[in-house]
Amino acid sequence: MSRADRFIKACRRQAVDCTPVWMMRQAGRYLPEYREIRAKHTFLEMCKTPDVAAEVTIQPVRRFEIDAAIIFADILLPLEPMGIGLEFAKGEGPVIHNPVRTMADVQKLRPIDAATQIEYLMKAIKIALKELDGKVPLIGFSGAPFTLASYIIEGGGSRNYENAKTMMFAEPKAWHKLMEHLTAVIINYLNAQIDTGVQVVQLFDSWVGALGSSDYREFVLPHQKNVIAGIKKTVPLIHFAHGASHLLEMVSEAGGDVIGLDWRSDLDVAWKRVGFDKAVQGNLDPVSLFGSKDFIRKRTKEILDQAAGRNGHIMNLGHGILQQTPLDHAEEFINATHELSKR
Amino acid sequence: MSRADRFIKACRRQAVDCTPVWMMRQAGRYLPEYREIRAKHTFLEMCKTPDVAAEVTIQPVRRFEIDAAIIFADILLPLEPMGIGLEFAKGEGPVIHNPVRTMADVQKLRPIDAATQIEYLMKAIKIALKELDGKVPLIGFSGAPFTLASYIIEGGGSRNYENAKTMMFAEPKAWHKLMEHLTAVIINYLNAQIDTGVQVVQLFDSWVGALGSSDYREFVLPHQKNVIAGIKKTVPLIHFAHGASHLLEMVSEAGGDVIGLDWRSDLDVAWKRVGFDKAVQGNLDPVSLFGSKDFIRKRTKEILDQAAGRNGHIMNLGHGILQQTPLDHAEEFINATHELSKR
Numbered sequence: 071m072s073r074a075d076r077f078i079k080a081c082r083r084q085a086v087d088c089t090p091v092w093m094m095r096q097a098g099r100y101l102p103e104y105r106e107i108r109a110k111h112t113f114l115e116m117c118k119t120p121d122v123a124a125e126v127t128i129q130p131v132r133r134f135e136i137d138a139a140i141i142f143a144d145i146l147l148p149l150e151p152m153g154i155g156l157e158f159a160k161g162e163g164p165v166i167h168n169p170v171r172t173m174a175d176v177q178k179l180r181p182i183d184a185a186t187q188i189e190y191l192m193k194a195i196k197i198a199l200k201e202l203d204g205k206v207p208l209i210g211f212s213g214a215p216f217t218l219a220s221y222i223i224e225g226g227g228s229r230n231y232e233n234a235k236t237m238m239f240a241e242p243k244a245w246h247k248l249m250e251h252l253t254a255v256i257i258n259y260l261n262a263q264i265d266t267g268v269q270v271v272q273l274f275d276s277w278v279g280a281l282g283s284s285d286y287r288e289f290v291l292p293h294q295k296n297v298i299a300g301i302k303k304t305v306p307l308i309h310f311a312h313g314a315s316h317l318l319e320m321v322s323e324a325g326g327d328v329i330g331l332d333w334r335s336d337l338d339v340a341w342k343r344v345g346f347d348k349a350v351q352g353n354l355d356p357v358s359l360f361g362s363k364d365f366i367r368k369r370t371k372e373i374l375d376q377a378a379g380r381n382g383h384i385m386n387l388g389h390g391i392l393q394q395t396p397l398d399h400a401e402e403f404i405n406a407t408h409e410l411s412k413r
Numbered sequence: 414m415s416r417a418d419r420f421i422k423a424c425r426r427q428a429v430d431c432t433p434v435w436m437m438r439q440a441g442r443y444l445p446e447y448r449e450i451r452a453k454h455t456f457l458e459m460c461k462t463p464d465v466a467a468e469v470t471i472q473p474v475r476r477f478e479i480d481a482a483i484i485f486a487d488i489l490l491p492l493e494p495m496g497i498g499l500e501f502a503k504g505e506g507p508v509i510h511n512p513v514r515t516m517a518d519v520q521k522l523r524p525i526d527a528a529t530q531i532e533y534l535m536k537a538i539k540i541a542l543k544e545l546d547g548k549v550p551l552i553g554f555s556g557a558p559f560t561l562a563s564y565i566i567e568g569g570g571s572r573n574y575e576n577a578k579t580m581m582f583a584e585p586k587a588w589h590k591l592m593e594h595l596t597a598v599i600i601n602y603l604n605a606q607i608d609t610g611v612q613v614v615q616l617f618d619s620w621v622g623a624l625g626s627s628d629y630r631e632f633v634l635p636h637q638k639n640v641i642a643g644i645k646k647t648v649p650l651i652h653f654a655h656g657a658s659h660l661l662e663m664v665s666e667a668g669g670d671v672i673g674l675d676w677r678s679d680l681d682v683a684w685k686r687v688g689f690d691k692a693v694q695g696n697l698d699p700v701s702l703f704g705s706k707d708f709i710r711k712r713t714k715e716i717l718d719q720a721a722g723r724n725g726h727i728m729n730l731g732h733g734i735l736q737q738t739p740l741d742h743a744e745e746f747i748n749a750t751h752e753l754s755k756r
Contacts, residue, residue, distance in 0.1 A: 232700055232737065235700040235703065236704070239700070240704050282676045283682070284679060284715070285698070313656075334622070334659040335625075336625070336627060357573060357574065357575055358578075358582060360582060360583065361579070388625075392573060
């Protein structure tokens with residue numbers, strides 16, 4: 071079996087020669103070759119310059135024996151064509167100057183045509199695919215409706231999501247209309263990436279763990295089902311909700327061929343709750359890579375033992391790789407996964 | 414039954430006339446009378462001036478029909494007598510200038526004698542008890558070992574707890590030694606509060622939800638058991654771990670008469686996991702108080718329905734009350750709890 075097939079087969083719960091592995095945020099600041107490019111461009115410039123975005127996408131594939139690349143992009147890129155001004159303030163993360171708070175704000179949002187309006191990403195995908203030349207599959211991605219909604223409403227990162235939840239609780243019609251709008255945007259955005267050639271897509275629901283179970287059921291689950299139903303079924307879909315141990319059954323019910331798991335629950339317990347009719351991805355604590363190589367190998371083995379050789383496990387971190395991660399520790403994780411899982 | 418008995422009886426899973434209720438961080442910035450005092454003092458000054466600490470402790474009892482008071486204090490107060498310099502930088506939260514990172518740092522930490530070294534808190538407790546005059550019980554509290562350890566190691570708030578987890582993973586002996594030290598400190602601190610007259614104690618494990626299950630089991634659970642075993646059994650103990658839905662069974666195993674629940678899991682599901690041989694406290698999402706009064710009443714009723722009239726439920730928010738909460742919305746929550754739960 072070639073490195074090209076392993077990842078897709080695992081997504082489909084087919085037999086593999088060893089467990090495939092990649093790392094969330096693998097095209098990132100822990101890599102010196104990334105930092106070199108980052109020093110010359112702003113973050114948004116990198117996203118919008120296809121050659122650059124493709125280059126940083128490929129970097130980790132050159133360095134490590136990882137089984138997938140993920141296109142370099144930011145989950146907030148679809149905001150601009152919707153009519154929402156976006157700025158990456160220095161050291162502060164994304165800032166939105168006109169947050170969406172009322173029904174009138176929601177009604178002003180525009181639908182998007184990602185193929186033309188986010189053409190720079192499609193160009194980056196094409197370049198990356200050409201460079202990868204079938205060596206490993208390329209993953210496209212998008213933020214999920216709740217995560218995009220909370221950014222748009224809060225106007226940036228948030229601790230308690232007061233504004234997003236207040237819209238839910240006090241203006242449920244405006245909330246649902248916003249979620250419907252974002253559902254259409256995300257479907258368009260991911261289908262454009264699929265049409266351009268990505269071989270897998272991942273939906274990131276990074277902030278949904280802030281919601282209680284009944285709120286997820288009422289305010290998110292119907293939209294999450296719609297967005298997943300609208301994405302072309304020609305490629306596997308990975309559905310990752312971070313910090314959402316309490317929502318796992320509903321996340322699985324919402325859909326996806328693969329359910330992403332953070333590090334909080336043991337993989338065997340979590341997979342049972344997800345259901346063995348789905349593949350799972352995860353779930354090493356990113357901070358584990360700050361331990362010794364022996365420790366990393368031990369933790370990697372524990373996760374593989376929990377997966378118990380079942381078809382449909384993709385190894386990954388439980389969240390994005392951290393900036394201070396030593397390169398040889400990331401490598402140890404990748405190599406240990408392959409070595410310890412050989413069938 | 415008097416307002417004085419309801420809370421303690423519920424902690425002991427005895428019959429009550431209606432469900433008792435209080436709010437975490439109820440002595441806080443959402444109250445205009447608190448803000449008035451806060452404007453004249455720094456946060457640490459308030460903690461260290463017994464009259465002032467007692468006054469803000471009583472304020473919410475005057476305003477609302479709540480069933481308990483909680484002594485005004487900061488979970489980091491035991492740090493100073495341990496030899497750790499603490500500063501509340503303006504708008505930044507606590508900053509520790511000499512964080513503990515190595516075994517040598519751990520070995521320098523001193524044991525504490527809270528009765529003499531944190532005498533200002535004991536004085537505040539005495540004044541508050543006198544003022545309360547048996548109207549409602551007074552709760553004492555402390556941070557749990559993991560939460561204190563992570564503050565001390567990180568040197569303040571943290572997003573990923575890289576330093577705390579790195580000590581765990583790479584220097585487990587130093588980690589365990591630090592946790593043992595903190596266990597003794599917390600036992601001394603809470604027992605001094607009990608000796609001074611608090612009628613209930615709460616252990617806050619605010620940050621432990623960042624840990625995976627197996628890390629909690631190995632690096633926290635034994636110490637959590639020891640700390641709870643060392644606290645005098647003359648008063649009920651509430652054990653609250655925030656963001657720890659994935660750890661509930663182990664949190665309950667660690668001990669406590671009452672297990673605090675955040676808002677993420679439904680109360681009925683969570684109580685079953687905790688075990689019906691323990692009381693539970695919670696679990697309204699604090700942001701729910703930003704909805705309409707009808708909405709607050711509806712959500713309060715949902716939680717009461719999940720508690721199903723079982724003995725041993727204390728109503729509370731699932732986390733501290735937020736600064737922007739409208740006063741009449743907090744009141745609606747308190748009153749709705751009593752009215753809708755009348756036996």
